[in-house]
Amino acid sequence: MSEWRNASGNTLRDYPRPSLAVDVAVLTVAEARLHVLVVESPHDGLALPGTFVHPNERTRDAADRALRTKAGVSDVEMHQLAIFDDPTRDYRGWVMSMAYGTAVARDRLPGNAFLVGVTDGEPDESLAWDHARMVRLAVADLRARYADEVDPDYLIGHEFTVLELRQLYEAIYEHALPKDTFRRQVSDGLDSTGKVSSAAGGRPAELFRRRAGTYLPRSAAGVFEAHRIDVTR
Amino acid sequence: MSEWRNASGNTLRDYPRPSLAVDVAVLTVAEARLHVLVVESPHDGLALPGTFVHPNERTRDAADRALRTKAGVSDVEMHQLAIFDDPTRDYRGWVMSMAYGTAVARDRLPGNAFLVGVTDGEPDESLAWDHARMVRLAVADLRARYADEVDPDYLIGHEFTVLELRQLYEAIYEHALPKDTFRRQVSDGLDSTGKVSSAAGGRPAELFRRRAGTYLPRSAAGVFEAHRIDVTR
DNA sequence: TGAATAGTGTCTATTAGACATTATAAG
DNA sequence: CTTATAATGTCTAATAGACACTATTCA
Numbered sequence: 001m002s003e004w005r006n007a008s009g010n011t012l013r014d015y016p017r018p019s020l021a022v023d024v025a026v027l028t029v030a031e032a033r034l035h036v037l038v039v040e041s042p043h044d045g046l047a048l049p050g051t052f053v054h055p056n057e058r059t060r061d062a063a064d065r066a067l068r069t070k071a072g073v074s075d076v077e078m079h080q081l082a083i084f085d086d087p088t089r090d091y092r093g094w095v096m097s098m099a100y101g102t103a104v105a106r107d108r109l110p111g112n113a114f115l116v117g118v119t120d121g122e123p124d125e126s127l128a129w130d131h132a133r134m135v136r137l138a139v140a141d142l143r144a145r146y147a148d149e150v151d152p153d154y155l156i157g158h159e160f161t162v163l164e165l166r167q168l169y170e171a172i173y174e175h176a177l178p179k180d181t182f183r184r185q186v187s188d189g190l191d192s193t194g195k196v197s198s199a200a201g202g203r204p205a206e207l208f209r210r211r212a213g214t215y216l217p218r219s220a221a222g223v224f225e226a227h228r229i230d231v232t233r
Numbered sequence: 234m235s236e237w238r239n240a241s242g243n244t245l246r247d248y249p250r251p252s253l254a255v256d257v258a259v260l261t262v263a264e265a266r267l268h269v270l271v272v273e274s275p276h277d278g279l280a281l282p283g284t285f286v287h288p289n290e291r292t293r294d295a296a297d298r299a300l301r302t303k304a305g306v307s308d309v310e311m312h313q314l315a316i317f318d319d320p321t322r323d324y325r326g327w328v329m330s331m332a333y334g335t336a337v338a339r340d341r342l343p344g345n346a347f348l349v350g351v352t353d354g355e356p357d358e359s360l361a362w363d364h365a366r367m368v369r370l371a372v373a374d375l376r377a378r379y380a381d382e383v384d385p386d387y388l389i390g391h392e393f394t395v396l397e398l399r400q401l402y403e404a405i406y407e408h409a410l411p412k413d414t415f416r417r418q419v420s421d422g423l424d425s426t427g428k429v430s431s432a433a434g435g436r437p438a439e440l441f442r443r444r445a446g447t448y449l450p451r452s453a454a455g456v457f458e459a460h461r462i463d464v465t466r
Numbered sequence: 467t468g469a470a471t472a473g474t475g476t477c478t479a480t481t482a483g484a485c486a487t488t489a490t491a492a493g
Numbered sequence: 494c495t496t497a498t499a500a501t502g503t504c505t506a507a508t509a510g511a512c513a514c515t516a517t518t519c520a
Contacts, residue, residue, distance in 0.1 A: 015285070017250040017253060018253055018286070020251055058319065058320065059318045060318075163498085180483080180484085180501080181483060183501095184482085203490040203498050203499045203500080204491060204499080205498080205499055206499080219481080223482075413510080414511090416472095429518095432471080432519070435471025435472065435519080438472055455509090456510095
């Protein structure tokens with residue numbers, strides 16, 4: 001590699017470079033609760049799927065690759081959370097990790113996926129390294145995005161009833177939501193399909209689709225979120 | 234360095250590592266407008282202050298060091314924005330950059346600081362590399378944080394009038410705010426000092442301090458922000 | 467006194483939240 | 494019919510936004 005030199009005299013070979021990893025917190029809703037996808041290794045215990053970044057690879061592509069090869073998940077839209085850069089965070093040496101977050105419907109994950117429940121941003125089982133903090137950031141990010149749009153990550157299908165949508169939001173925000181207020185908050189973000197769901201004992205519920213390009217009202221965050229997750233820990 | 238090997242067989246020396254830089258978007262309000270602090274280099278033109286990360290240094294410490302040495306600014310609380318990792322983004326080779334954002338009062342910057350006006354997240358003059366995108370992220374981050382608390386970055390002093398505070402917010406959000414509604418939005422986040430400002434022709438204005446540990450109401454974001462900055466570009 | 471600015475009261479339209487009512491299905 | 498669930502209407506309290514009014518200074 002030629003030694004390009006910029007105005008301040010730095011070159012790309014002046015000093016050691018960090019190893020760069022990515023880790024991905026894949027959230028999902030199963031049994032009406034938030035879960036995070038983990039992988040188990042004999043040496044490090046439970047951890048988020050991750051990998052080292054390959055030469056000239058983007059971190060997002062590395063995260064995609066980690067999900068594909070270690071968790072059997074593809075075609076996921078991810079969001080940068082933070083870089084974890086404590087030089088002592090990895091026993092192997094100077095390893096930084098870019099954390100990504102996303103959410104995927106349960107039925108897009110392998111049937112034997114290892115899911116750990118998440119309560120108020122905290123995994124029910126302890127994770128390796130600083131991965132619990134990554135989960136906390138992922139949940140805060142998920143909640144912020146879900147207060148902005150109707151189920152942007154398609155945790156439920158393309159067509160759904162308001163009840164199904166509300167139960168999804170109750171799982172994400174971890175508390176009950178009033179059914180009439182919830183309906184009014186989201187109704188502007190829904191398109192009616194005309195169809196109804198097969199009734200479960202009572203009046204059949206109407207099936208809706210996400211309305212493209214609509215945001216939920218600013219008040220939605222206040223309605224959904226009972227409290228804020230402390231992401232500073 | 235010993236070759237620690239983890240369960241999946243990776244080592245820390247398997248493949249090349251990226252050079253890692255940091256760049257900092259320091260926003261300030263001058264002449265009732267948002268500005269961003271830039272440095273000028275003969276080779277690259279206008280750019281955000283930045284530096285390469287030193288061995289075993291945290292990115293935040295590197296960002297501190299860049300601000301101190303290249304812009305004469307110290308003791309600034311910064312926020313991670315995003316990692317910029319396009320492998321072709323730097324002509325010198327594979328260089329990623331972690332972007333940080335912050336805001337600093339004009340009088341904490343050197344008198345000869347190079348400030349570029351910012352309109353709707355866009356610097357008035359073109360910046361090197363992808364630094365304009367970093368500015369966009371910094372402005373979005375600033376607005377989100379200022380909708381949460383009263384001037385958390387101390388862009389105005391410890392004691393201030395509601396008028397001064399409102400003019401600050403009008404500069405940050407780039408539109409006029411109704412004086413009575415604004416006052417009601419922020420009043421719960423203020424403590425009265427009893428003192429009044431030296432009058433400027435009319436009734437003297439009361440001086441307030443930030444009330445510790447209070448958040449602005451959730452509706453504040455809707456009142457302040459006329460529209461959202463597109464950070465996807 | 468009038469001019470200028472700070473601060474507050476009032477009215478209206480909107481709406482979150484609670485509750486009641488109607489609508490539509492199955493048995 | 495009864496029962497169950499969906500969807501909507503109604504009432505109240507809170508409040509954003511607009512506007513007017515009062516308060517306090519200086520000239």
